[in-house]
Amino acid sequence: MHVADFVAGSLGGALGVAVGYPLDTVKVRIxxxxxxxxxxxxxxxxxxTEGVYGFFKGMSVPLATVSITSSVVFGTYRNCLQxxxxxxxxxxxxxxxxxxxxxxxxxxxxxxxxxxxVASCG
Numbered sequence: 001m002h003v004a005d006f007v008a009g010s011l012g013g014a015l016g017v018a019v020g021y022p023l024d025t026v027k028v029r030i031x032x033x034x035x036x037x038x039x040x041x042x043x044x045x046x047x048x049t050e051g052v053y054g055f056f057k058g059m060s061v062p063l064a065t066v067s068i069t070s071s072v073v074f075g076t077y078r079n080c081l082q083x084x085x086x087x088x089x090x091x092x093x094x095x096x097x098x099x100x101x102x103x104x105x106x107x108x109x110x111x112x113x114x115x116x117x118v119a120s121c122g
Contacts, residue, residue: 002078009074013066021062022055072115077108 026042036042046054081104082092088100096104 002075002082005078006071006075010067010071012074013068013070014063016070017059017063017066018056021059025055025057069112069115073108073112076111077104080104080107 026039026046029046030036030039030042036045050057081096081100084100084103085094085096086092088094
């Protein structure tokens with residue numbers, strides 16, 4: 001098992017949330033609050049009244065869930081690819097075919113869907 005892929009997925013997911021969350025905050029505020037006339041008005045008002053922290057309120061849950069999900073997807077992909085290569089050629093370091101990459105990606109996607117369905121039930 002390659003732990004580095006789980007760590008990379010976790011960090012990648014966390015950074016994706018950290019970068020996208022402020023933009024999503026502005027979008028949602030514009031959609032739900034009539035007082036804003038546009039993106040820049042919302043951005044300036046949020047900075048003025050709440051500071052930079054205002055763009056990151058409520059980010060902890062998405063940060064945790066996306067980090068875990070991305071970690072599982074990356075780890076599943078890598079471990080599935082390694083298993084397929086081991087089965088076909090006897091070496092996990094062989095060059096993967098497009099089918100190997102497809103099947104490993106499919107396994108990662110199925111795992112992600114399963115993970116989301118289990119997480120949303122609890």
